[in-house]
Amino acid sequence: QPVSIPIKGRHVFITGGSSGIGLALAHKAISEGARVSLLARSLSKLEEAKKSLHLAYGVDVGIFAADVRDYDAVKRAIVEAGPIDVLVVNQGIFVPQELEKQDMDEVKLMIDVNLVGSFNVIKAALPLMKGRKDSRPASIALMSSQAGQVGIYGYSAYSASKFGLRGLAEALQQELISDDIHISVIYPPDTETPGLEEERKIRPKMTEMIAGSGSVLKAEEVAKKTLDGIKSGSFSISFRMEGKMLAIATAGASPQRSFLIAFFEVVLAGISRIVTLLFLSNVYRSIRKSHAI
Numbered sequence: 001q002p003v004s005i006p007i008k009g010r011h012v013f014i015t016g017g018s019s020g021i022g023l024a025l026a027h028k029a030i031s032e033g034a035r036v037s038l039l040a041r042s043l044s045k046l047e048e049a050k051k052s053l054h055l056a057y058g059v060d061v062g063i064f065a066a067d068v069r070d071y072d073a074v075k076r077a078i079v080e081a082g083p084i085d086v087l088v089v090n091q092g093i094f095v096p097q098e099l100e101k102q103d104m105d106e107v108k109l110m111i112d113v114n115l116v117g118s119f120n121v122i123k124a125a126l127p128l129m130k131g132r133k134d135s136r137p138a139s140i141a142l143m144s145s146q147a148g149q150v151g152i153y154g155y156s157a158y159s160a161s162k163f164g165l166r167g168l169a170e171a172l173q174q175e176l177i178s179d180d181i182h183i184s185v186i187y188p189p190d191t192e193t194p195g196l197e198e199e200r201k202i203r204p205k206m207t208e209m210i211a212g213s214g215s216v217l218k219a220e221e222v223a224k225k226t227l228d229g230i231k232s233g234s235f236s237i238s239f240r241m242e243g244k245m246l247a248i249a250t251a252g253a254s255p256q257r258s259f260l261i262a263f264f265e266v267v268l269a270g271i272s273r274i275v276t277l278l279f280l281s282n283v284y285r286s287i288r289k290s291h292a293i
């Protein structure tokens with residue numbers, strides 16, 4: 001069934017909203033008339049974001065300094081922020097490294113922030129979302145990554161944390177559909193953000209080669225397409241041709257609201273598997289060459 005989730009005049013709560021994709025989403029949501037709240041750890045970065053948004057649109061956003069790993073802090077922030085109509089669970093960290101070399105602390109950090117932290121945010125927001133006065137459709141959007149559709153060299157913990165979001169989203173959609181709460185999972189490729197800048201300094205050559213083979217998007221483009229997808233209640237939100245192909249190749253058991261896209265998923269299933277196998281054969285050939293096996 002088609003659904004439309006209004007943004008104008010509604011409360012959009014964005015975790016990780018002080019930087020990168022989350023901040024670009026805040027700009028976009030405000031430009032469409034939403035009331036926006038931002039949650040992140042660093043108060044100074046939140047205040048900077050608040051200032052830039054006030055400068056751009058003359059409105060004040062709510063800012064809440066909390067670590068998504070701290071359920072009580074997240075709960076306090078969400079109760080203070082008030083009922084949420086669109087929740088964007090966007091926070092995420094990514095420390096790419098071969099697992100053999102990576103500290104388990106870093107593995108746990110990515111799982112705790114990207115996956116368990118997302119559970120904390122959703123658990124804290126759900127009671128207020130289900131009991132919302134504004135009975136129009138609501139949305140919970142989870143920021144995944146193409147690395148949440150394809151496991152990539154150097155991203156073992158990161159991909160695991162992002163693949164986990166998909167299982168969470170598919171289960172949660174079945175639990176919340178009767179409350180008119182619609183789930184979206186967003187799968188961006190590399191996106192120009194402060195996070196990517198940091199990541200590029202350390203990611204293994206092979207990771208750079210594979211991730212770099214896809215598009216590199218501006219945060220604004222990701223924000224625009226994400227908000228459009230949330231408004232139309234799209235369960236999977238992907239970007240550019242390779243992202244659309246990847247979404248078809250990894251459609252799995254995700255729900256599909258659009259008959260047209262479902263038609264393409266069926267008709268293009270075979271070819272998208274062929275393209276994926278070609279992509280993978282390239283990847284393994286490059287790995288063999290670089291390890292001179």
Ligand SMILES: NC(=O)C1=CN([C@@H]2O[C@H](COP(=O)(O)OP(=O)(O)OC[C@H]3O[C@@H](n4cnc5c(N)ncnc54)[C@H](OP(=O)(O)O)[C@@H]3O)[C@@H](O)[C@H]2O)C=CC1
Pocket residue numbers: 015016017018019020021022039040041042043045066067068069090091092093094113117143144145146187188189190191192193194195196
């Ligand atoms: N950039 C890219 O190439 C891609 C990014 N993504 C995903 O998009 C999302 C945003 O990434 P991006 O904008 O690049 O990242 P940035 O590093 O630019 O921003 C990350 C945001 O998350 C916040 N954050 C980090 N850790 C925590 C925490 N423990 N608790 C609360 N907030 C936290 C940061 O604020 P603070 O540090 O103050 O807490 C910041 O606001 C992530 O989920 C990422 O996986 C997906 C595909 C591509």
Ligand SMILES: CCCCCCCCCCCCCCCC(=O)[C@@H](N)CO
Pocket residue numbers: 094145146147150152188189190191196199210211212213214242245246249272273275276279
């Ligand atoms: C049928 C389709 C064929 C397959 C083509 C797909 C190409 C996949 C490349 C994977 C790119 C991973 C980007 C990770 C971005 C990210 O999340 C990091 N920057 C950290 O945030």
